[in-house]
Amino acid sequence: MPYLDHAATTPMRPEAIAVLTEALREAGNPSSLHASGRAARRRVEEARESCAARLGARASEVIFTGGGTEGDNLAVKGIYWARRAEDPRRRRVLVSAVEHHAVLDTAEWLRDHEGAELVVLGVDASGRVAPEELRAAIGDDPDSVALVSVMLANNEVGTVNPVRELAAIAAGHGIPVHTDAVQAVGVLEVDFAALGVAALTCSAHKIGGPVGAGALLLRRDTACTPVLHGGGQEREVRSGTLATAAILGFVRALELAVAERETHAGELARLRALLLTAVRAAVPDAVVNGPEHGGLPGIAHVTFPGCRGDTLLAALDARGIECSTGSACTAGVSRPSHVLLAMGADAEAARGCLRFSLGYTSTDADVTALGAVLGEAVTGARGRGVPSLRRRKTDRVKEMS
Template sequence: MPVYLDHAATTPISAQALAALTRELSRCGNPSSLHGSGRRARRVVEEAREVIAAAVGAHPSEVVFTSGGTEADNLAVKGLYWSRRNEDQRRRKIICSPVEHHAVLDTVEWLQRHDGAEVCWLPVDDYGVVSVDAVRAEIASDPGAVALVTVMWANNEVGSVQPVAEIARLANEYGIPMHSDAVQAFGSLPLSFAGSGLATMAISGHKIGGPVGVGALLVGRAVKLTPVLHGGGQEREIRSGTLDTPSIAALAAAAEAAVGHLPEEGPRLARLREKLIAGVVGAVPEAVLRGTPDPELAGLRLPGNAHFTFPGCEGDSLLFLLDLAGIESSTGSACTAGVPRPSHVLLAMGLTEEQARGAQRFSLGHTSTESDVEALVAALPEAYARARKAGMAGHASSIRTAGTQHL
């Protein structure tokens, strides 16, 4: 069995979620139907909504089901922008961090290209953390022009936790809505939608032990969103579409389990993360940890995230060599047509393109053990040496071939 260190991409389904999913898959009923089967399905959906609301610190009416985090982010950013701009044509500025997941980043850029949005890209420090002072200055310069602020709760690549509550308080002083992509944070960090001051917040099922293809957008009861999808008017007329009862039931089961186990699981993963960090640095002294350090387990970094850059090699080369050794990790960077590209997150943090191309993310989850970390540390020195010998090859296919030949 391979050692799986890519839980940030997706994590194995939990026993609770699998049981809920299989139970509901064997049943029939559209939750919008009025007959008995429909009413039964509706009851399952509404009970799931209550469970998720309790897990995320929200009112059940604030839970809007989606197909996942990407749809939730699109609905939040576009919906807030269109609603705010339609109320006042001056409101065209989107204040956004440059280290967002592409679900937010690409949505903001689409609005800029196609719908007249003006984007303010916030500065981040060497750890990828947004400057609150920069947000304050940008809002104060012309509050009436700001449509929304969007800053993720925790970064999916380098693991740094953002000052979301502080930024939300600042935005609320001016009556400006704020969205946060909490896909990586939910189930890994203690959070409360009600206590955050956010207008909207995105979560996803497959990051917390639920199935792929289901998520939710938390939407404050007084928040106005222009729909992206139109149809039957489900979900407060914010998100139309027949609800996926089995996946929603599984999402609720996964959320309840993840949040219920968080008081012990969070510290366990953080301690394991620190062991991984120490092991990697001991095995490859050249490796550089990226993102906010958190040796005291203060919650400054996602508990399961350890992101490094390895000088002198392609991240993809190291990934393939580790994969051949039975270790599954991620570069954390976008690839198109097999051509590696430097991570926009690392570039925003001030790294050069060459530094950024040597990225490798190791992410832990509910199935991770100390033996997984030990296996990585044992395999890493040889894999790094061979990746470095291959050099900055620049193309995934040639890297794959070189890695196979060396092994």
């Protein structure tokens, strides 16, 4: 079955599975002082050093987490709390309008429960945060800003943000920047030190590692109040018994992803171009969202006019093609993509999207299979129509009669 949803999760790499399963056979809590515990600690620390080397960080800056959502929550909440404790004026949290919900919902929670003032940074038509937008948001009151969070690369449309430049602007005012790099690792060069950010989130299962593992890179001079309390592991920032096997599987996948990055990114770009050619041949009025070039090479986000994304998703799924919609669904109710709305799309267009995302297992055959059934699937989905459009047509008929 053609799998075109790698941005959601990528199949585990065989090498990562081998490392993880071997580690699962070993006993030992990395915090224990006996021989098994010391052996587990050694493996974790070796993995930490490897992770740091691949991401341009120091080993002491690597905090292992349970994945991207935890890392985003820890960074945004923890830095906000620490900065506000140092200076009560620091209540403004600046986040881009196209962030993953792990950041957006966290910032909204701080607004609703912790007295934060949420400032949403606008984006251009491609989903990019311009440096001028950040300068204007900081304005003449930088002392009130607790932190800035702008993702390195967008998970829906693949837009890459100028994070290094944004971080430099914030640094001029002593403001820490967090970036969600979950989609960037393995396809873009990610260098923590060079980016100049205070915190960076990454996740294992986007690069062929296990679900439930990841890392938050946190600069040593950045205060971060813990969300979890307990044993004081991970610099007393993230308590909890370290998942040795998952960490080792994560870091093995990271080593492979970074080593293969240039070749892998080139192959993804080739496949994406092939996929867009197939989409346009099957559906000439399809609209590609986000940057045509210069974004993430493995993401193609497309609007199909006259379709509901969830309807088209089901039609493709019935034909053996797995992808995702450009909208979030809660309790079965489709909502327009907040990313497309921020980019200026209208609500109907933001509901009629699909995201095709490629990964290390993707092949030309996957793209060919999509092209073979897409036209038929879109025709069928358009036959079912978009509910609001059908209502408008019905209203017009009633008016004419």
